[in-house]
Amino acid sequence: MKKNKITSSLGFKSWTYFVLFALSILLLLQFFQLILLEPFYLRTLKREIKTFTNNVSDIFFSDAEIKDKNYQLYSLTMNNNACVIVFDSNNSTTVSGFDALGNSGCAIYNNSVVNERFIDILENTEEDEIFLQGDFIELSDQEVMVYGKKVYIDDQIYYVISNVTLQSINIITKTIQNQFVLISLIVLSLSLLISVLFSNIVSRPIVKIKEEANKLTHGNYDLKFENTDINEVQELADTIDLAAKEISKVEEYRNELMANVSHDLKTPLTMIKAYAEMIKDISGDKKEKREEHLDIIINETDSLNNLVSDMLSLSKLQAKAVPAESVPFDLTEQLYNCYYRFEPLAAAEGVTIDFYCEPELIAMGDANKIEEVLNNFVSNALKHYGEDKIIILKGFYKNKEYIRVEVSDNGTGIDEDSLPYIWDRYYKTDKHYQRSKSGSGLGLAISRAILETYNCKYGVISKINEGSTFYFEIPTIDLDKVETLPMEKGSNDDE
Numbered sequence: 001m002k003k004n005k006i007t008s009s010l011g012f013k014s015w016t017y018f019v020l021f022a023l024s025i026l027l028l029l030q031f032f033q034l035i036l037l038e039p040f041y042l043r044t045l046k047r048e049i050k051t052f053t054n055n056v057s058d059i060f061f062s063d064a065e066i067k068d069k070n071y072q073l074y075s076l077t078m079n080n081n082a083c084v085i086v087f088d089s090n091n092s093t094t095v096s097g098f099d100a101l102g103n104s105g106c107a108i109y110n111n112s113v114v115n116e117r118f119i120d121i122l123e124n125t126e127e128d129e130i131f132l133q134g135d136f137i138e139l140s141d142q143e144v145m146v147y148g149k150k151v152y153i154d155d156q157i158y159y160v161i162s163n164v165t166l167q168s169i170n171i172i173t174k175t176i177q178n179q180f181v182l183i184s185l186i187v188l189s190l191s192l193l194i195s196v197l198f199s200n201i202v203s204r205p206i207v208k209i210k211e212e213a214n215k216l217t218h219g220n221y222d223l224k225f226e227n228t229d230i231n232e233v234q235e236l237a238d239t240i241d242l243a244a245k246e247i248s249k250v251e252e253y254r255n256e257l258m259a260n261v262s263h264d265l266k267t268p269l270t271m272i273k274a275y276a277e278m279i280k281d282i283s284g285d286k287k288e289k290r291e292e293h294l295d296i297i298i299n300e301t302d303s304l305n306n307l308v309s310d311m312l313s314l315s316k317l318q319a320k321a322v323p324a325e326s327v328p329f330d331l332t333e334q335l336y337n338c339y340y341r342f343e344p345l346a347a348a349e350g351v352t353i354d355f356y357c358e359p360e361l362i363a364m365g366d367a368n369k370i371e372e373v374l375n376n377f378v379s380n381a382l383k384h385y386g387e388d389k390i391i392i393l394k395g396f397y398k399n400k401e402y403i404r405v406e407v408s409d410n411g412t413g414i415d416e417d418s419l420p421y422i423w424d425r426y427y428k429t430d431k432h433y434q435r436s437k438s439g440s441g442l443g444l445a446i447s448r449a450i451l452e453t454y455n456c457k458y459g460v461i462s463k464i465n466e467g468s469t470f471y472f473e474i475p476t477i478d479l480d481k482v483e484t485l486p487m488e489k490g491s492n493d494d495e
Contacts, residue, residue: 012199013199014195014198014199014202014203015192015195015196015198015199018191018194018195018198018199019188019191019192019195021191022187022188022191022195023188025187026180026183026184026187026188029180030180037172037176041172042133042145042166045145045164045166046131046145046147048080048164049082049145049147049162049163049164050129050147052076052080052082052084052162052164053084053147053148053149053160053161053162054149055076056073056076056077056084056086056160056162057086057149057151057160059072059073059076060073060086060095060096060160061151061153061158070096073096073098074098077098077099077100078100080100080164081100081101081164081165082100082101082162082163082164083097083098083099083100083101083105083106083108083109083162083163084097084098084099084108084160084161084162084163085097085108085109085114085159085160085161085162086158086159086160087114087119087158087159087160087161088156088158089119089122089123089156089157089158089159090156090157094109094112094114095158097109097112101163101164101165103137104137104140104142105137105142105144105165106137106163107136107137107144107146107163108146108161108162108163110137110138115136117136118130118132118146118148118159118161119159119161121148122148122150122159122161128149128150129147129148129149129150130146130147130148130149131145131146131147132145132146132147132148133145133146133166136163142165142166143165143166144163144164144165144166145163145164145165145166146161146162146163147161147162147163148160148161148162149161202233205228205233205237206233206236208225209225209233209236209237209240212224212225212240213240216244216247219251222244223240223241223244225237225238225240225241249421269304271296271297271300272297272300272301272304275293275294275296275297276297278293279293279294325366326364326365326366326454326475327364327365327366328362328363328364328477329362329363329364329365329366329367329370330360330361330362330367331361331362331363331370331395331403331405331474332357332358332359332360332361332395334367334370334371334374335355335357335361335374335393335395335405336357337371338371338374338375338378338393339353339355339393341375342375342378342379342382345382346382346391349382349389350389351382351385351389351390351391352389352390352391353378353390353391353392353393354390354391354392354393355393355394356392356393356394356395356396357393357394357395357396358395358396358397361395361396361397361403361476362476362477363403363474363475363476363477364454364474364475364476364477365454365456365474365475366450366454369450369453369454370450370454370474372446372447372450373447373450373451373472374405374407376443376444376446376447377405377407377447377470378391378393378407379443380407380443380444380470381407381408381409381468381470384409384411384412384468385409385410385411386409386410386411386412386467387410388410390409390410391407391408391409392406392407392408392409393406393407394406394407394408397476398473400476401475401476402457402473402474402475402476403473403474403475403476404471404472404473405471405472405473405474406469406470406471407469407470407471408467408468408469408470409467409468410466410467411467411468412464412465412467413462413463413464413465413466413467413468414460414462414464414468415464419460419462422444422460423444423445423447423448424445447472451472454474454475455475456472456473456474456475457472457473458470458471458472458473459471
């Protein structure tokens with residue numbers, strides 16, 4: 001199902017969400033103002049009339065002079081728009097009374113006559129206070145709220161009773177509704193305007209980023225993004241720009257890879273064809289020449305087979321198609337085997353291998369695969385030794401958890417920009433590719449795949465004109481927990 005480009009756009013969705021948010025706020029206000037207004041108003045009025053009555057009680061029964069008390073009570077009554085009486089229950093007499101409402105609003109007494117209904121209610125209740133609400137005024141539908149409390153002074157009981165009028169909730173509600181309509185129109189208008197501006201500010205740089213990113217589909221990796229004040233959008237632009245540069249490097253690397261593989265495949269095939277034709281046309285009857293040409297064909301076939309085998313092995317490792325079984329093995333023995341294997345080859349070129357290895361290096365992994373890594377590292381060092389013609393091979397415990405193996409040379413070194421890519425297949429710091437005289441050119445790539453498979457830390461430390469140190473750190477095991485090590489394949493149990 002095809003989506004509508006307008007309704008699915010970031011700008012439209014931002015605008016829609018902003019407007020919906022504004023509507024939600026307005027509906028919430030409507031709910032609180034109209035539905036919860038009356039209970040909130042009554043609860044507030046109860047709290048106010050109780051506070052007022054308590055203040056009257058405190059002033060009336062204080063030790064102040066009568067003149068001062070009357071003035072304070074009169075001011076308090078006027079300020080609260082209420083009426084109040086203090087009744088002596090023992091003598092059934094009204095001690096004092098103040099009225100700011102008049103006959104139309106005071107329900108507790110009228111024309112100095114106390115409404116005995118409230119006195120009776122207080123006398124007959126076990127509680128110390130009462131709250132009443134209703135139209136208690138004769139010939140009037142004005143609702144009032146009455147609050148009364150008992151005050152105990154020595155052996156006497158006094159009743160302090162007050163009342164306030166209730167404003168018409170309907171009138172308040174209607175007023176708020178009229179205001180709400182006006183406020184809603186203003187809020188919606190502002191929200192529409194702000195949402196349009198906001199969506200434009202957010203969506204415009206993203207649209208431009210999308211337009212630039214579309215260039216990637218046409219193979220154009222030179223992207224230019226405008227700077228923006230929005231951190232997340234700027235980070236998105238920086239990320240896409242970085243990705244474009246990395247894709248450009250990968251594309252360049254892919255082209256180099258295809259050229260290098262084609263070169264390594266074509267060269268032996270060309271030589272095989274050439275020497276096969278020579279045997280056919282020239283050396284067929286000459287045994288010595290024929291065998292020389294056949295040896296070349298065999299060597300080139302072996303080289304081609306090694307290349308294909310290494311490519312297949314690397315593909316399996318990267319695809320996790322090779323099961324990773326970690327068992328304890330003697331890394332010391334592997335290091336010695338590697339040293340003895342390469343020492344004659346190094347000596348033939350006048351190179352010395354300085355070898356240092358701690359005893360009883362027990363590692364966890366696959367002995368054959370780690371041996372392959374060692375061979376690749378030393379073989380690589382033999383191609384890049386320095387003028388001193390020295391290669392250093394070390395194996396030692398880094399700590400209780402890892403064994404570290406290092407292969408160092410004092411050759412030309414690797415520049416810093418190339419270090420992250422030397423583990424890639426066929427990557428060379430010298431871009432003028434030449435076919436390797438030995439090996440497939442995939443040694444470091446295969447080593448990385450093996451080391452990552454067995455959770456080994458690895459890397460290279462290198463400086464230009466000072467040499468390089470390739471290393472890996474492989475997990476070890478507590479020697480006290482090792483009873484016997486697995487025997488090598490093909491070893492004889494009976495000695």
